[in-house]
Amino acid sequence: MSSTAVSTPSGLRVPGWLAPAGVAVLFAAAYLVFRGTGTLPHDSEAPQFAAVTELREWIDDHRNDNPVFLYFLNYVRLFVGGVYGLFHGALTALGWPGLIGVMGALAWLAGGWRIALPAVAGFCSFGVLGLWESSVETLALVAAAVLLSLAIGVPLGIWAGLSRRAHRAVTPVLDVMQIMPTFAYLAPLALFFHIGAPAGTIATMIYAIPPAIRITALAVQQVSPTAVEASASLGATRAQTLVKVHLPLARSTMALAVNQTIMMALSMVVIANLINAPGLGSDIILGLSRAQVGIMLPAGVAIVVMAMVLDRMTVSVARRGPHSRIGRAGLAGAGALAAAGVTLGLVLPHEWPEALTVDLVAEINDAVLWAETSWYGVTTFIKDTTSYLLLNPLESLFTTAPWWLVAAAVLLAAWRVSGVRPALTALGCLLAIALLGTWEHAMRTMTTVAVAVSVTLVIGLLLGVAAARSARWSAVQRPVLDAAQTMPAFVYLLPALALFGTTRFTAIFASIVYAVPPVVRLVEEGIRNVPGTVVEAAASAGSTPGQLLWKVQLPMARRAILLAANQGIVMTLAMVVVGGLVGAGALGYDVVLGFSQRTDFGMGFIAGVATVLLGVMLDRITQGADRRPSPHQRKVT
Amino acid sequence: MKIRLLAGLLALGLATACGGATVESAPSATPAEGSASASAPTGTVKIAINPWVGYEASANVVAYLLKNELGYTVELPEIKEQLAWEGFETGDVDVIIENWGHPDLKKQFIEEKKTAVEAGSTGNKGVIGWYIPKWMADEHPDITDWKNLNKYADLFKTSESGGKGQLLFGDPSYVSNEAALIKNLKLNFKIVTGGSEAALIKGAQQAQAQKKPLLFYFWDPHWLFSKTELVRVKLPEWTEGCDADPKKVACDYPEMDLDKIVSTRFAQSGGKAYELVKNFSWTNEDQNAVADDMTNGGMTGEEAAKKWVEANPAKWQAWIPQ
Numbered sequence: 030m031s032s033t034a035v036s037t038p039s040g041l042r043v044p045g046w047l048a049p050a051g052v053a054v055l056f057a058a059a060y061l062v063f064r065g066t067g068t069l070p071h072d073s074e075a076p077q078f079a080a081v082t083e084l085r086e087w088i089d090d091h092r093n094d095n096p097v098f099l100y101f102l103n104y105v106r107l108f109v110g111g112v113y114g115l116f117h118g119a120l121t122a123l124g125w126p127g128l129i130g131v132m133g134a135l136a137w138l139a140g141g142w143r144i145a146l147p148a149v150a151g152f153c154s155f156g157v158l159g160l161w162e163s164s165v166e167t168l169a170l171v172a173a174a175v176l177l178s179l180a181i182g183v184p185l186g187i188w189a190g191l192s193r194r195a196h197r198a199v200t201p202v203l204d205v206m207q208i209m210p211t212f213a214y215l216a217p218l219a220l221f222f223h224i225g226a227p228a229g230t231i232a233t234m235i236y237a238i239p240p241a242i243r244i245t246a247l248a249v250q251q252v253s254p255t256a257v258e259a260s261a262s263l264g265a266t267r268a269q270t271l272v273k274v275h276l277p278l279a280r281s282t283m284a285l286a287v288n289q290t291i292m293m294a295l296s297m298v299v300i301a302n303l304i305n306a307p308g309l310g311s312d313i314i315l316g317l318s319r320a321q322v323g324i325m326l327p328a329g330v331a332i333v334v335m336a337m338v339l340d341r342m343t344v345s346v347a348r349r350g351p352h353s354r355i356g357r358a359g360l361a362g363a364g365a366l367a368a369a370g371v372t373l374g375l376v377l378p379h380e381w382p383e384a385l386t387v388d389l390v391a392e393i394n395d396a397v398l399w400a401e402t403s404w405y406g407v408t409t410f411i412k413d414t415t416s417y418l419l420l421n422p423l424e425s426l427f428t429t430a431p432w433w434l435v436a437a438a439v440l441l442a443a444w445r446v447s448g449v450r451p452a453l454t455a456l457g458c459l460l461a462i463a464l465l466g467t468w469e470h471a472m473r474t475m476t477t478v479a480v481a482v483s484v485t486l487v488i489g490l491l492l493g494v495a496a497a498r499s500a501r502w503s504a505v506q507r508p509v510l511d512a513a514q515t516m517p518a519f520v521y522l523l524p525a526l527a528l529f530g531t532t533r534f535t536a537i538f539a540s541i542v543y544a545v546p547p548v549v550r551l552v553e554e555g556i557r558n559v560p561g562t563v564v565e566a567a568a569s570a571g572s573t574p575g576q577l578l579w580k581v582q583l584p585m586a587r588r589a590i591l592l593a594a595n596q597g598i599v600m601t602l603a604m605v606v607v608g609g610l611v612g613a614g615a616l617g618y619d620v621v622l623g624f625s626q627r628t629d630f631g632m633g634f635i636a637g638v639a640t641v642l643l644g645v646m647l648d649r650i651t652q653g654a655d656r657r658p659s660p661h662q663r664k665v666t
Numbered sequence: 667m668k669i670r671l672l673a674g675l676l677a678l679g680l681a682t683a684c685g686g687a688t689v690e691s692a693p694s695a696t697p698a699e700g701s702a703s704a705s706a707p708t709g710t711v712k713i714a715i716n717p718w719v720g721y722e723a724s725a726n727v728v729a730y731l732l733k734n735e736l737g738y739t740v741e742l743p744e745i746k747e748q749l750a751w752e753g754f755e756t757g758d759v760d761v762i763i764e765n766w767g768h769p770d771l772k773k774q775f776i777e778e779k780k781t782a783v784e785a786g787s788t789g790n791k792g793v794i795g796w797y798i799p800k801w802m803a804d805e806h807p808d809i810t811d812w813k814n815l816n817k818y819a820d821l822f823k824t825s826e827s828g829g830k831g832q833l834l835f836g837d838p839s840y841v842s843n844e845a846a847l848i849k850n851l852k853l854n855f856k857i858v859t860g861g862s863e864a865a866l867i868k869g870a871q872q873a874q875a876q877k878k879p880l881l882f883y884f885w886d887p888h889w890l891f892s893k894t895e896l897v898r899v900k901l902p903e904w905t906e907g908c909d910a911d912p913k914k915v916a917c918d919y920p921e922m923d924l925d926k927i928v929s930t931r932f933a934q935s936g937g938k939a940y941e942l943v944k945n946f947s948w949t950n951e952d953q954n955a956v957a958d959d960m961t962n963g964g965m966t967g968e969e970a971a972k973k974w975v976e977a978n979p980a981k982w983q984a985w986i987p988q
Contacts, residue, residue: 073845089752089779090778090779092688093688099687099688100687103687103688106687107687223752223755223756224749224752224758225753225756225758305743305745305749307743311743311744314744315715315744317861317862318717318744318837318861318862318863319717319862319863319864320861320862320863320864320865320868321864391964412825413825416825416826421825421828424828530865531859531860531861531862531865532825532826610861611861612826612859612860614826614859618838618859624746625746625748625749625837625839626748626839626842627748627770627771628912
């Protein structure tokens with residue numbers, strides 16, 4: 030940034046970097062003077078934690094005699110469990126040929142044989158991988174969760190799309206729900222709905238409902254007002270307008286809502302297993318607790334395949350025109366496929382034939398062992414260097430700084446980037462974290478997030494700029510990014526775990542891989558959206574490509590880059606918290622521990638709340654992207 | 667849709683009579699239907715799988731016998747120790763085949779809530795302790811006394827232990843006094859969670875083979891003791907009641923008589939399956955043999971169980987109810 034100082038005519042004006050630099054020096058001095066004072070060390074026996082643990086014990090004792098449970102919560106549990114049981118029963122009753130046939134038929138109806146073929150192959154792969162039963166359980170859980178999510182989300186979405194007031198009321202709630210790390214839901218759910226499939230379904234629903242509401246609302250809003258007016262002027266009632274105009278016109282966008290809901294539900298599969306939800310998640314957790322990637326990888330592949338099949342099916346429904354019909358040939362093909370499957374299901378044994386499974390556990394474990402031993406030097410070097418040079422010093426900086434100094438830094442940073450109100454919200458969140466007794470662990474988690482986000486941004490900027498400048502590079506990169514974004518988050522943990530074992534670095538590595546694609550995309554778009562006239566003007570004024578990038582394109586894409594940072598932070602936090610499963614420690618581990626040891630339930634619960642607060646805080650610090658004008662605009666006005 | 671939801675709730679409400687819904691009435695909670703009266707019992711037995719291989723060995727042998735001798739269907743859901751106790755209530759679990767103490771859970775679930783009952787000893791004796799590879803004890807003979815651990819804390823430093831010595835721990839759900847011990851014995855050590863039994867085994871094997879320092883949490887019975895030389899660090903001796911308050915523990919782990927816990931429902935209606943579980947009892951050597959086959963012999967749990975069953979007919983035939 031020193032280049033700005035050089036380029037401004039020196040003399041009377043104070044250079045722009047002086048104030049921030051001065052503040053930084055001030056903070057550094059304050060840190061050196063007050064280091065070690067005003068810290069809030071972690072105490073796993075804090076009264077806050079004990080209080081929640083006691084509340085849990087109380088609830089456990091009164092689950093079957095307190096009226097709130099007896100007449101409300103237990104019924105919800107019962108109902109959701111019933112829906113899951115229904116799906117599971119039906120899917121199991123079809124048998125494997127029946128289910129494959131029916132899914133193939135649905136795929137055919139959705140998008141013709143081009144979709145049906147991969148769907149059939151994909152479902153066969155579950156059996157081949159030896160995961161048929163777990164896959165059916167996961168499918169049933171996802172189906173139950175998606176159905177219930179849509180049953181709640183679509184009406185709310187339509188309401189929010191039609192009424193501005195409803196929209197305003199719903200938006201902030203959805204905002205918080207979406208930046209909440211999924212881990213945080215689990216403890217309260219276990220408290221109210223116990224463990225098992227119903228609790229897992231409800232956890233998945235909470236995660237999957239926001240996109241359902243949001244996209245439905247968007248779909249309804251996008252319906253052209255002329256069509257609505259025309260219908261109203263023809264004397265249609267509001268209900269008729271809704272059913273005959275809004276919904277048909279919004280259909281393709283709403284298929285997208287279904288698509289997103291399914292994707293969200295699938296990405297919860299593993300986490301929901303922590304409260305004992307059945308399915309493929311339990312194979313992943315099994316592999317995790319045996320440290321065998323060979324067990325985890327097939328389950329991970331099965332989840333990715335399920336995601337891809339369901340994704341392609343729903344996307345092809347979304348792409349079809351609003352009034353297209355399915356041809357007779359398609360109907361016949363689909364019908365034949367379903368009938369053949371169901372008949373075979375009646376004839377063939379219920380279990381997937383063992384002769385058709387391929388057991389790869391030992392092979393994968395061997396490959397991982399080979400990678401571990403032969404790359405040991407490199408991976409350990411990377412891990413240790415990052416830990417000793419970056420992670421440990423930063424962690425000790427955050428944990429030994431007085432709390433008020435950190436609070437002041439957060440307040441100032443948020444103020445500068447995003448304005449007064451977000452800054453106060455961020456400060457409030459930070460103080461709440463302190464009051465909850467999770468300060469030290471929150472600081473540790475923040476360190477991990479900070480390191481991961483910085484690396485993500487560096488990589489994201491490099492790749493984004495490269496893609497924006499070279500169409501060919503962009504074309505190569507795009508399909509990779511597309512694929513990466515449809516994968517459930519935890520899938521990235523597996524290779525990280527295989528390479529780095531259970532350490533903080535594993536979580537960092539996984540979250541970088543997870544967060545880089547959207548960051549690259551936002552940066553690329555931001556730079557591409559810089560008006561061509563500006564670029565040309567700069568070029569004709571004799572700027573070198575480097576100058577063009579640093580002086581014109583990057584500053585003008587500031588908004589997009591900030592948005593990328595914001596996205597990166599929210600995604601990294603979610604991943605780092607899940608990383609508690611693989612050695613990330615701090616808040617994420619507290620949550621895991623809360624499920625593992627009854628005496629630590631309170632700590633886990635509160636750690637979950639603290640991750641939400643941390644998420645809101647980091648979001649508020651960086652959300653200035655949407656609100657504040659870029660420096661370029663500021664100078665003009 | 668909302669109306670449907672309400673209707674569904676109402677229907678279920680009527681179905682479960684007007685007394686409100688308890689957790690047990692959940693449809694997912696199907697108890698083992700080993701009908702005691704019928705001559706050919708059929709039903710499903712759910713044995714929770716806790717994450718260590720010794721436990722899996724016991725569970726697989728019992729599962730094998732339930733399947734092949736008594737004709738039951740057996741499910742082996744992966745559930746960690748403490749959650750499994752809650753599973754008794756929801757019907758997700760019928761049997762915990764190897765329980766390590768847990769007096770607090772026994773009080774809560776057996777005495778107070780009455781959702782679980784004891785089903786006798788497994789015959790295995792279990793001890794938890796802190797271990798080091800043998801080469802360390804050879805080089806520093808006094809290291810095996812906890813009083814000298816602080817002197818050697820520097821040896822055990824790693825990138826994850828924040829300037830203190832590292833005490834490697836296993837799965838977060840394991841029985842653990844480590845935090846209290848470190849605090850109360852004023853040890854300059856930090857618990858680093860490896861996350862699994864496998865992480866502990868790998869650490870121990872590397873430590874002995876490559877002469878790397880390591881202090882770690884481990885337990886007996888375990889096949890590892892016959893493959894890698896390990897030495898236990900002596901903590902202050904266990905006396906009756908010294909570990910009564912989990913926060914004030916400053917003594918070693920006791921030798922525990924490992925036992926079986928089953929859900930009250932299973933004890934009442936489990937029929938022959940329950941009898942078999944109750945009769946099951948073997949030695950540490952038996953368990954280690956099966957566990958070793960599972961971990962190092964490349965066998966699945968079922969294969970290893972089959973091998974043991976075929977080699978030891980006299981032992982298991984005594985467990986089969988008449």
